[in-house]
Amino acid sequence: MFSSCLPWKTQFVLSLAVLLADFTENRAFASLSECKTATINDVNESLEKYSKCLPEMIAKGEKASINSLVWTLQEALDLLRPVQEQFCKQLPPCPRPVAPRNGGLVCVTIDNAQYCKPMCNKGYDFQFLRRSRLYEVCGNATGFSWTTQLVGGKELAVCSPSETAISGAKSAYSPSNSTCVHTLAFPEAQAEQLNIFLKELEEQGIDGSSRDEGADCIICGY
Incomplete structure (x- = not known):
């Protein structure tokens, strides 16, 4: 290492x-x-x-x-x-989402809808309050456009330098000893973040039994 x-x-x-x-x-x-x-x-x-x-x-x-x-x-x-x-299978006709610099996206596809959870690396926080906005979605119900707070339609979040991480849910930040790129390099770390997101979706009433496992993806911003 x-x-x-x-x-x-x-x-x-x-x-x-x-x-x-x-x-x-x-x-x-x-x-x-x-x-x-x-x-x-x-x-x-x-x-x-x-x-x-x-x-x-x-x-x-x-x-x-x-x-x-x-x-x-x-x-x-x-x-x-x-x-x-x-390596990331995109749900057509949804546009490919843009991951935030200094962070990334954890994405899954369920019932013809793609869900992506923005995440920030340590030392960064979301530009907008996201505590109750865990993920963004694109699918038939949204007219195949992303439900983003930002202008442009593809960028789902912004991670700005910050000493504190308070704008998002606790799980929306990479572990202190990791980054999105680090997570992407290790299959076990990828699986952990995907499983956390799937559990969170289930808690919000989204049944993941029909999920397209081949579309599971983590996208890092550069």
């Missing part, structure tokens, strides 16, 4: 930067044949290799090389994020 003293996004950025720096130093960029046999797991294993010594190695890095590597990382993320979105 990455060092707990650094924010998750920073840890990831620096880990990949170190990985790429190692390639640069040895002029060992992957050849086309190597790319054909490599997997995402290979990249993950390489990142883990450097995680423990990461802070010390980055402290010795040069400004120009770090800036260049961060750019390379951004290029990689620009490729990965659209692929992540494709």
